[in-house]
Amino acid sequence: MSFLEFVEGPLFLFAAGVFVLASLWRFVGIIRIGRKKDISPPKGSAAGGFIAGNFRHFFPRGIFARRTWLHIVGGYGFHLGLLALVVLGAPHVAFLEDRLFGFGWTPLPRWGFILVADVAFAGLIVLWVRRISDPVMRLISSRADHIGSILIFLVMLTGAFAMQESHDLLRAIHMLMVDIFLIYFPFSRLFHGFTFVLSRGNTGATYGRKGMNL
Amino acid sequence: MSEQNKAENRAEIAVAKFLEHTDAEAASFFDACVHCGECAQACHFYLNTGDPKYTPTYKLKPMERAYERHKAPFSTLKRMLGLTPSEVTEQELLEWEPLVYDSCNMCGRCTLVCPMGIDIAGTIRKMREGYAAADMVPEGLKRSAEFVRKTSSPMGVTIKALKAQIAHQEKDTGIPIEIDKHGADYMAIFSSMEIMGYPEVLGAYAKLFKKAGLSWTISSVAYEATNVGVQIGSAPMAKEILQRVVDAAEALEVKHVISPECGHAYGAIRWAGPNLMGRQFKFEVVHIIEVLDRLRREGRIPAGPKDGRRMTLHDPCQIIRRGGLLKEPRSLLDDSCSDFIEMKGSGITNFCCGGGGGVSANPRAEDLKLAAFNSKAAQLDAIEGLEAVVVPCANCRTVFEDGLDDQEMDLEVIGLSELVAQTLADT
Structure with missing residues (x-):
């Protein structure tokens, strides 16, 4: 078995298994901590608030835009760019069809793939530079925040090297980084990719009961 | 007990309470925060000092650490x-104490800017628990x-003092205010x-409720609405304070308790x-703004000539943003x-x-409070x-x-009830 076959085969399946099981464990673990039932008479729907809160926080409020535009641009650029390149990049669509789903979908053209990758890179670099240069960010950032940034950067960088599909080793290195990323994700701050639903939802539910959409 | 043991115990006690109060909601907040620092841009303490330590999420650090170490x-x-x-130490807790009490009004503005919607x-x-x-x-x-323990009031206001103020207002308005009226529809409570x-404001209530034909009273044993237990962060104390109001309201068999123009009391x-x-409760809790808005819509307190001065409205956080009463004060102001x-x-x-959030009751925070007011002044x-x-x-x-x-x-600076009373139609 070649190194590429190993990282795309058994190691990938192991990493994906860890990702799924550990993510489920952590997500359910948070819910299982439980919370006391709120018995104050409601003015609105907590369930409706949970959903509304999740959508509401996708959209930044204009009043904060002047002070937060850099983070908004960087954050949206990185996350949307990353989502697009993972889900719509031709090599990724082919890989997911071959290894996971058994079916594929129309990928982005090559120029589109390069464009979204550039957007994701630019967004990540903006967020990272901000994290290491802004006094607030320097104070509140933990080691885990930096590890997450570095890891995702390496995944994307090795992906860029592998994009030409000129050498198996480059593809193998990219897949190794992906495997490490999948294993690291559920134990790290990167897990906010799932917990945001609970966080926004819990606040939304609290305010939903009060008849507000925050 | 040695000094060291005492110190360890204080840290242990605090951490145990942190963990007790880290429910699934708080856990989801800690596990969702990406330390993006956006919350600083909504916090008037940070905006007016420029000091990164006033970043809202940073204020939660000891509780977050306790969660990560023991409960996550x-x-x-x-x-x-x-x-x-590492374990949270007493030294760290003491270092954070001014951040938790002096530089957080628990106003919730940071939640609005937070991409994760975290209710800091x-x-x-x-955490104050x-x-x-x-x-x-x-x-x-x-x-x-x-x-509060001695008099039920954080300012030491006794029933004797309240009765004196009621007598003044009865004289000014010519309207009697009944104390301990059994079976009244509404029982009003006030802040000291x-x-x-x-x-x-007592006179304003008397005038408005007389016009509306509303039956109301004030309890001689539970007239205080503020709850220092909530500000300090002590659920047992908050419950004890609340118990007085609940017992009095249920003993008088009122249908509603009116929460006054006081944010945290509501x-x-x-x-x-x-x-x-x-x-x-066996009664409904209503805010005075809700009561007035309801009475206005029912035509029971019709508006008279409007106040012609150029006016604006301050939105008290616990009534508007965290209380849910956004439209009612504006509706009343449109008429007034x-x-x-x-x-x-x-x-x-x-x-x-x-x-x-108790900052105004904390003299140590006076300078910080005035600095934060710069945002409002602007x-x-x-x-x-x-x-x-x-x-x-x-x-x-x-x-x-x-x-x-x-x-x-x-x-x-004027209260809303007073303004509504002043602009009440004569007929």
């Missing part, structure tokens, strides 16, 4: 591998608590600041109240003043006055020709008066 999923595994944060204010409230249990509370708040600082009885008591103008950023995104200053500001919270009113004085701004 995988914490056992991570602890075995030495990957959890609500989590600070839970740990500080209160470990007796790490600012002296000013401890003093208020002592007054209203009773002593703005007693005309949250304490309306939203936290039944949860603190562990049961629903002819030159009403919203301040920039009004409504749920409005700035706190800087004195909420909002007011941006309105050309502004003559008065309506502030439907007695605590905010005192902060406004201090802040305006500090900024040398000449502006009248």
